[in-house]
Amino acid sequence: MYKKIATILLTSFLIVSTSLTTLALEQDAPSTTSEATEKQKNPEEDTTEKPVEEALPSAKEETIEIHDTFMATTNVNSMVHVTYAFADVEQLPQEVKDKLPFEETILKDNLTEPKVDAVVVKEEDKNYRWFIESWSLQEVDPQHYIYIAKWNKELNYHGTVTFVADGVETIVHFEHADEPLYKTDQFSKRLDDSNKGGGSSKKYFIGYSLIPNYVGKQKGDKAFYTHEPISKVFPNGLQGDERLYAFYLSASNVLTLAESMKGDFEINKQSTPEEIMHHKFEVKEDFTYYVPNDIQDENIVQINASYTLNPFTTAVIRRSNQFEPGSVEYYGDEVGASTSADVKEAGYTFVDIHVKLDHRIQLKDEITLSFKAYAFKPHMVLKANHEKFNQYHFDIQPNNPVSIIKFHPEGENEFILRTRIRHKSEIPNATFEDITQDIELASVDVENFKISKESILEIAEETHAPISLNGDVSGGAKLYEINLLFFKLGGPTPIAKREAKPKYLNYVFDKVQFIKNSQAFDTQTQDLGSIQVVHNQSIAGDILPHYSMPTLPDNVVKDGYRYQFLGWSLDPNATTPDFDANHIVNQNLTVYGVWKKVEKTILKVQDLTIYEDQSYDEIRRMVLSVEDELDHLTIDDVVIDYHTVVDANKVAGVYIITFTVTNHDGVAETKTATLTVLKRPIIIHPNVSHEVEETIAVSSHFNIPKTQDTTNPMGYLVSLLLACVALIYLKHISYTK
Secondary structure: OOOHHHHHHHHHHHHHHHHHHHHHHHOOOHOOOOOOOHHHHHHHHHHOOOOOOOOOOOOOOOOOEEEOOOOOOHHHHHHHEEEOOOOOOOOOOOOHHHHHHOOOOEEEHHHHOOOOOOOEEEEEEEEEEEEEEEEEEEEOOEEEEEEEEEEEEOOOOOOOOOOOOOOEEEEEOOOOOOOEEEOOOOOOOOOOOOOOOOOOOOOEEEEOOOOOOOOOOOOOOEEOOOOOOOHHHHOOOOOOOEEEEEEEEHHHHHHHHHHOOOOOEOOOOOOOOOHEEEOOOOOOOOOOHHHHHHHOOOOEEEOOEEEOOOOOHHHHHOOOOOOOOOOEOOOOHHHHOOOOOHHHHOOOOOOEEEEEEEEEEEEEOOOEEEEEEEOOEEEEOOOOOOOOOEEEEOOOOOOOEEEEEEEEOOOOOOOEEEEOOOOHOOOOOOHHHHHHHEEEEEEEEOEEEEEEEHHHHHHOOOOOOOOOEEEEEEEEEEEEEEOOOEEEEEEEEEEEEEEOOEEEEEEEEEEEEEEOOOOOOOOOEEHHHHHHHHEOOOOOOOOEEEEOOOOOOOOOOOOEEEEEEEEEOOOEEEEOEOOOOOOOOOEEEEEEEEEEEOOEEEEEEEOOEOOOOOOOOHHHHHEEEOOOOOOOOOOOOOOEEEEEHHOOOOOOOEEEEEEEEOOOOEEEEEEEOOOEEEEOOOOOOOOOOOHHHHHHHHHHHHOOOOOOOOOHHHHHHHHHHHHHHHHHHHHHHHOOO
């Protein structure tokens, strides 16, 4: 109040002093200064144009601090008028407006960024607090300046949280985002983190949850340790109705703690299929990979394992790992030399992570793994029979959940990582979210595990089974023991074995299945089987030379028709091929044979009439045409069977002549036609002697070569010539007589 009065008086003094000084100088001042003097007389005129930034709704709370301004009056010309623009100031609450200096007159030398802190909480958005982040200065003229406020917002953690512990509520005030839950506020209020009850009903405090009766299984069940900041619990700020509920480890809980420690175990949970195989292995689905055409002799495989516990169980282990009733008992490192799988013999709480690798996986001479856990740490590396490996080493660092493990597998493809409870002092600031993360065992050295090319090809060719990755988790919990009459509760209790669901690494080629597609004319099996092809390769170009496409006959004959094989197609109804050995295969395919039906050979013949003395070559005129689409046969390929005529010595009469043409597939087309042989009438000249008649008759019965007859035709020509000469001679004699 006093500060406000002092500020008002000081401002009034400045205005009065400025006015008096201006009046004193008006008589001597040149006319050019009249406009500036007028502005000093009416400073209100300079505030009519105020820059406006984003709107600020009504505020719920604010903090205003105005620092005193010093003014020297020795030099009147150094005085300036300053206006402060707060961006939509009309929307600020009246109590805020009353405290903000909208304008003032100060020495120009004292023109500095205002020291005004204003905080506004919007009623409709209580999660945020608006504050003046900075000021920008604008010069209107040499005697008038404007400071414009730039507002920003931050999550609001000025508020209260109600902590409910065993039915009792405690309200604690918070101011900053990084304040821990266990803070003591200005009213000496603090959450309750004490144990409750006593004896068999005692409950040990663990932390706070967003829901009552936290057991790690409810929907929206988030929990927190008391050292975690308020911003971790409420990442969107405080609105005024936040509540947290304490949860405890009871005596009844601890007696069944071993059962809840069995958790879930999974191989390669944290890795995608693409991350498992390192060299160009394209994923087909899940953990099935296409074999690349440039497969290496040795192929790197990534292997990891994850162990998931109920969050409540993990929180209890971390919080209560000391020797006290209702806890998992903790013993120093000097206890735990036993490798026994029996917790009674071992004498300490442990969890064994058992990794079982396929015998075809090759292990490096020294394996390097990482183990990440906030509640557990490595203890020893064992063989499948629970004997220690001769050489193993752990690198465990404080405040670091990741430990490095190195060991020599000694030819074994199974190993057990035995882990023990990590004392909470080793990573004191771990959050509840940290400690409930999966426990992860991962390969660090990419050379740790390899699979040979030979093994992968055997799997892809389906002669061997896929590679298996398996494992299990088991152990024992050294619990608090209660003797009740004749019953013993708690004590050393086995943690039931939990088998991991096996993961299989499978490797495949694409397949091309061949269907004969000849069912229209062929009753044989249509499925010709399939061949394997490297993905994105061709049959002719991949690394599998022992696979080739099926061979089909060029032609198939059915009912006198021939079906010509043209090639293969992806379409069963195709008429032209579109698939061959150079086709790129990028998926499993089915291809079908493409066949062309070839029409029968068409042979056309005609009937013919000849005389007895005509040549057999006349018979060939009976063949009109031969039509053959495939073999392109001609008339010359027709075989004529005219033995009936020959046998009858071509005596005048009617004969059936057989014509046959045979294609290259042995299919014959046969036609018949009628040959009529007439006796040529002989006109005897009265002057022709009987000898001449006999000569003519003899000449007419000379053998004329038949089709396909190999007899030398020269003899026939000579005989014909002699007959002609004799005929001419006889006619000449007749004429001369």
